[in-house]
Amino acid sequence: MPLPFPILSAAEAAAMIENGQTVGFSGFTPAGCPKAIPMAIAAQAEAEHAAGRPFRIGVLTGASTGDSLDGALARAKAIAFRAPYQSDPTLRAQINAGETKFFDMHLSVMPQMIRYGFLGPIHWAVVEASDVTAGGGIVLTTAVGAAPTFLQKAGKVLVEVNRRQSPSWLGMHDIYQPVDPPHRSDVPIYSPVDRVGSPLCTVVPEKIAGIVETDLDDETVGFAPPTDVTRRIGMHIAEFLASEIKAGRIPKTFLPIQSGVGDIANSVLGALGAHPGIPNFQMYTEVLQDSVIPLLQRGRVTFASTCSLTLSAEMIREVTAQLEWFRPRLILRPQEITNHPEVVRRLGIISMNTAIEVDVFGNVNSTHIMGRQMMNGIGGSGDFTRNAYLSLFSCPSTQKGGKISTIVPLVSHMDHSEHSVQVVATEWGVADLRGLSPVERAEQLINRCAHPDFRESLRDYLRLTKGQHTPHHLGAAFKMHLQFMETGDMRGVKW
Amino acid sequence: MPLPFPILSAAEAAAMIENGQTVGFSGFTPAGCPKAIPMAIAAQAEAEHAAGRPFRIGVLTGASTGDSLDGALARAKAIAFRAPYQSDPTLRAQINAGETKFFDMHLSVMPQMIRYGFLGPIHWAVVEASDVTAGGGIVLTTAVGAAPTFLQKAGKVLVEVNRRQSPSWLGMHDIYQPVDPPHRSDVPIYSPVDRVGSPLCTVVPEKIAGIVETDLDDETVGFAPPTDVTRRIGMHIAEFLASEIKAGRIPKTFLPIQSGVGDIANSVLGALGAHPGIPNFQMYTEVLQDSVIPLLQRGRVTFASTCSLTLSAEMIREVTAQLEWFRPRLILRPQEITNHPEVVRRLGIISMNTAIEVDVFGNVNSTHIMGRQMMNGIGGSGDFTRNAYLSLFSCPSTQKGGKISTIVPLVSHMDHSEHSVQVVATEWGVADLRGLSPVERAEQLINRCAHPDFRESLRDYLRLTKGQHTPHHLGAAFKMHLQFMETGDMRGVKW
The missing domain is CATH 3.40.1080.10 (Glutaconate Coenzyme A-transferase)
Known part of the structure; x- marks a missing residue:
């Protein structure tokens, strides 16, 4: 007709x-x-x-x-x-x-x-x-x-x-x-x-x-192959979640996973798929990337709900060719529903998103470079983080060849507050911030997540003031950022 | 037995x-x-x-x-x-x-x-x-x-x-x-x-x-009588909400109200009760203060769901004496339910909370004095703000006899980000931040909410950098705070 x-x-x-x-x-x-x-x-x-x-x-x-x-x-x-x-x-x-x-x-x-x-x-x-x-x-x-x-x-x-x-x-x-x-x-x-x-x-x-x-293909961009850094981040997160299951703080049947976009997210999902302590799992997420399709095919991911299939052209063709196989295993929903606080809290989502920078007290910047320049936007990270069963953030501990520390005294823009950020992972390890006071969180983040080149400097920052719930020195809080903007390197700040 | x-x-x-x-x-x-x-x-x-x-x-x-x-x-x-x-x-x-x-x-x-x-x-x-x-x-x-x-x-x-x-x-x-x-x-x-x-x-x-x-009374503390400042804040908010109903952006039957704790909240509720453009309404809130009881008795508030009756001893006795009358009009629930994101988003709550300070881009500090000292805590403000139909914050434009501006270049601690704060009110007026870019938000907040003593200074701060999505100067962002800590006065900062 x-x-x-x-x-x-x-x-x-x-x-x-x-x-x-x-x-x-x-x-x-x-x-x-x-x-x-x-x-x-x-x-x-x-x-x-x-x-x-x-x-x-x-x-x-x-x-x-x-x-x-x-x-x-x-x-x-x-x-x-x-x-x-x-x-x-x-x-x-x-x-x-x-x-x-x-x-x-x-x-x-x-x-x-x-x-x-x-x-x-x-x-x-x-x-x-x-x-x-x-x-x-x-x-x-x-x-x-x-x-x-x-x-x-x-x-x-x-x-x-x-x-x-x-x-x-x-x-x-x-x-x-x-x-x-x-x-x-x-x-x-x-x-x-x-x-x-x-x-x-x-x-x-x-x-x-x-x-x-x-008659045009989606203009998705391929992902970089995993690096040593993204592999180590993925391994730390898989190990942490497996240990939480073992400790009885996550149900043995596991919980649905939300995962952000990008190379780290791709690596983390690969690591979850490979870890023997992580049972087969479901995803309730906003973006599905290439790494999940083989996990679905192998039965490691038993069902995926998403707002988007952000797949390479080859992967889309593979899914399309087997649409009847994927039909009971995959569903696409509006972003209002994939990210809905009601559903996220009800299902008990484990949320995993990436950070631009994290401050020593556990606040996360997801949007602004040096506090001023917009990168992409907050996206769904706020929807998931605030309502998750357990909320994780990850990032490499440094950027620009080691000249930028992603663990800083104070985030230059704040998107996720200390009240919602529970776990942070870098290639060095995992900081579990649940139930900790700001000073205890700083110890965890510096000792477990910061790059060793910056640990002593971050400890020195904390020594500038004492006897405060959150021991900031507002005159020095952005010194690392300011030095980077002047010299291109955050290392060796004189406090 | x-x-x-x-x-x-x-x-x-x-x-x-x-x-x-x-x-x-x-x-x-x-x-x-x-x-x-x-x-x-x-x-x-x-x-x-x-x-x-x-x-x-x-x-x-x-x-x-x-x-x-x-x-x-x-x-x-x-x-x-x-x-x-x-x-x-x-x-x-x-x-x-x-x-x-x-x-x-x-x-x-x-x-x-x-x-x-x-x-x-x-x-x-x-x-x-x-x-x-x-x-x-x-x-x-x-x-x-x-x-x-x-x-x-x-x-x-x-x-x-x-x-x-x-x-x-x-x-x-x-x-x-x-x-x-x-x-x-x-x-x-x-x-x-x-x-x-x-x-x-x-x-x-x-x-x-x-x-x-x-045999001990609750140790609730009485509220100060409304001042000119709290009365004007209440009036601005009532006027704003009435105009939103008129514009068709809030249903004519209105929506349930959540209101924070304190003198301003008390005044705002009084103003809502007095405004002819606000229909009789319901409350879905975490704390009910003295001002709501007469509104219930007059039928202006037709039902109140709360986690707590934070009433003076006399008011508790009045409610207890008429418990049968209040029974169909008042209910007490666990905080997990009064503040539940699922229920808050479903009911379409209008949330009204107070801020310690607000920055020109619309981020709110609810917890820390000068970024370091804990006041009380974030409480339920995050539960309500993030999931509300419409989220409002209010505060007087100054503190300490005019020496502190509550509108600042950058909040010294961030609890509610620009992504969740929609409307800000001080005794000077209302800034409606919905759909505005950071620079437009700054114009609104400075022109409508900041105290006139600080407006030019805040505009000068914005002139320090140009050509950024969020035009911060990280070297100067806390100058008003630092000057206050040194001299006890935020006025007249030399940028």
């Missing part, structure tokens, strides 16, 4: 979007993002700018995106406002130059803030689909993100049907949006495997302004 | 508690805390110390307590470890001198961390009761706190039956503890009025080591 929606070129679709409007895009990481329409919007912005006319839009997404979305639009200087997360180098530079306004949010909160009207109107939803039905059913692709909310709240909808993604993705998604207060009920997920919603998003067909056909 | 438990003097009960043990006490604020037994433990500690023997215990509570608990034990130097919150001047001094180890926690997390074994074993639960049954039923008094968890996990139990509190408190409590992961279900509260648990706590009768009879 032919679809009752106009088939458009990407340029025709982009031409409907006006300067100053706000667009919500599907996807979460480069997975599931539209590609052709954002590139066409970028081209249109360049043409408008060349003609001396302004053209900038508000860009709302699930999380980060691919180069054809944030990259192309940023290069075209077409983004006025951006939320809730990004990781594109050009866009990052514009945000840090103050040229693009960026609102850095907890990812679970983004959809409800849009529904509540806190972020203003959404003019367009632009979503990638593997299939569309005449009644306004939209089968998403490799991620869900905030697409269901954008589709609900947007005035008009453009669908990018990606022929590279099989329509058999139908059934891999579980689309559920909570009703808003005061009429909200529970999110009825009591186990990662619970399916509570619809296999497709639905919109009023009249809102669909057109369909653009594409 | 006589109870099958030994009736003890407070001294006999205290004598069972050994040096080095951990004791969990009932209560939340001075309400519902045991009084006679902790005073007897303090006396015992003093006697032991006089005899040259060590005597210090771990003290776990719901939140702060009364003078006969934290005060007496601190004066006797009997507290080795303390969690999760306190507000006693002697104890605070010992914590800040590093003599007592203090672990500052989100109050909703405390009970589950105890059950998970993260804080070690609990040797004793000492709880105040209005009645006890032969089968181990314990009817609590004016607060619940973490008593149900202490009773479940403690090796032995001592009950202080307070004859001042009517046994007719039976039915005013709703005792519910979630099952632990991986078997946890939903917390079935869908409206503040929902009753989901038992009217009394139950323990294995064999664990009850004895009963001590007392």
Whole structure:
């Protein structure tokens, strides 16, 4: 049956979007993002700018995106406002130059803030689909993100049907949006495997302004192979969790795992899979990376719930080729649900995220370089950390060839406070901060996590003041950062 | 029917508690805390110390307590470890001198961390009761706190039956503890009025080591009458919320209110009650103060769910005298439930808490004076703020007679990050930070909330660096704090 929606070129679709409007895009990481329409919007912005006319839009997404979305639009200087997360180098530079306004949010909160009207109107939803039905059913692709909310709240909808993604993705998604207060009920997920919603998003067909056909792979970036440092971090975390099971502080059946994005997360999951003291486990996470697919195939991971399949093109093809095998083992949900505090606390998630820096009292910086420059955003780390059964952070103990210590006197920006950070791991070991006073936490972090090159210096910092609950010296707290900004090296600070 | 438990003097009960043990006490604020037994433990500690023997215990509570608990034990130097919150001047001094180890926690997390074994074993639960049954039923008094968890996990139990509190408190409590992961279900509260648990706590009768009879009022402290500053803060918040209802961003039926403790909270509730644009409302909060009782009586507050009735002795007597009238309008729950992220996000709570200081980018310090000295603790503010429908913080724009600005370049300790703080109010006005970039937030906070004496100085700070997402100058970020520590005045900083 032919679809009752106009088939458009990407340029025709982009031409409907006006300067100053706000667009919500599907996807979460480069997975599931539209590609052709954002590139066409970028081209249109360049043409408008060349003609001396302004053209900038508000860009709302699930999380980060691919180069054809944030990259192309940023290069075209077409983004006025951006939320809730990004990781594109050009866009990052514009945000840090103050040229693009960026609102850095907890990812679970983004959809409800849009529904509540806190972020203003959404003019367009632009979503990638593997299939569309005449009644306004939209089968998403490799991620869900905030697409269901954008589709609900947007005035008009453009669908990018990606022929590279099989329509058999139908059934891999579980689309559920909570009703808003005061009429909200529970999110009825009591186990990662619970399916509570619809296999497709639905919109009023009249809102669909057109369909653009594409054939483009997700622009996911491969991971670096494990290094000695990431392997040691993974090993320490696996060993720590196994010892917690042995001590009876984690159930013998283990608990669902959430894992952040990146090379360390990839290594940690590999280490969990390899450790004999870790039973087969489930994942309830926001991003699934390549390392989990073989764990699923080997039965080490028995089920995975995620918002996004951030897989290499080869891995996506492998999953697609065996979709019937993965169907009972894998589900894609909206970020409001994968990251929902209710579900995270109920399931007893063990959360594992990476830090930019950690201070000696256990506060974590996840977002800002030297307190000023935005890296990517807080992402889902706050959703998971605050509500987890057990919350872990990891990072290498140094950066820039040993010149930066990631363990510092005071984080230059704080995203996760001492009240929520329970365990920290570097390649040197694990600091278990539960139940410790600030001074005891500092001992743990310095002795077990800091690089030996910085341990004595950090101890010297603590000697500057005495007789305080949190013995900071506000005049010296950023001396390591300031010296780095001046000399490029944090080592050898004179307190 | 006589109870099958030994009736003890407070001294006999205290004598069972050994040096080095951990004791969990009932209560939340001075309400519902045991009084006679902790005073007897303090006396015992003093006697032991006089005899040259060590005597210090771990003290776990719901939140702060009364003078006969934290005060007496601190004066006797009997507290080795303390969690999760306190507000006693002697104890605070010992914590800040590093003599007592203090672990500052989100109050909703405390009970589950105890059950998970993260804080070690609990040797004793000492709880105040209005009645006890032969089968181990314990009817609590004016607060619940973490008593149900202490009773479940403690090796032995001592009950202080307070004859001042009517046994007719039976039915005013709703005792519910979630099952632990991986078997946890939903917390079935869908409206503040929902009753989901038992009217009394139950323990294995064999664990009850004895009963001590007392007749002591809760040691609640009265509030200062509203000042011009607190009245203006209350008025601004009421006006802001009324305008949000008008704009359709808060439902016309309004949403349940959570309100922190103290004079400002008292004033804000008074202002909400008086504002014609605020409909009658419900409360879902952790502490109920005097100001709410007349609002309940006038029907402005139609129902209140709380962890604690932190009322003056006269107000408690008024409530007790009309217990049948209050019964369908008032309920007391454990802190794990009043502060539960699942329930807070589901009900769509509007959270209102006080700040020690707020930085120009919207980060909030709730705990540390000048970054080092512990005030009270984070309490429930993190539980509510992170999960609220809308989160507000308030504080006077200055302290110490105008010498301290509560709006500063960088908070000296961070408890609530920019990602969770949505609205800030001082006596000057309201800064609505939703959807704003850091630079835009700074404009709002400086122009609407900072005291005029500090506005130009704060703008000068922002001029120190340019072209950053968050334009901090780490070498100058604490200059106002450092000048205050040197001269006693933050005004007129030379950047």
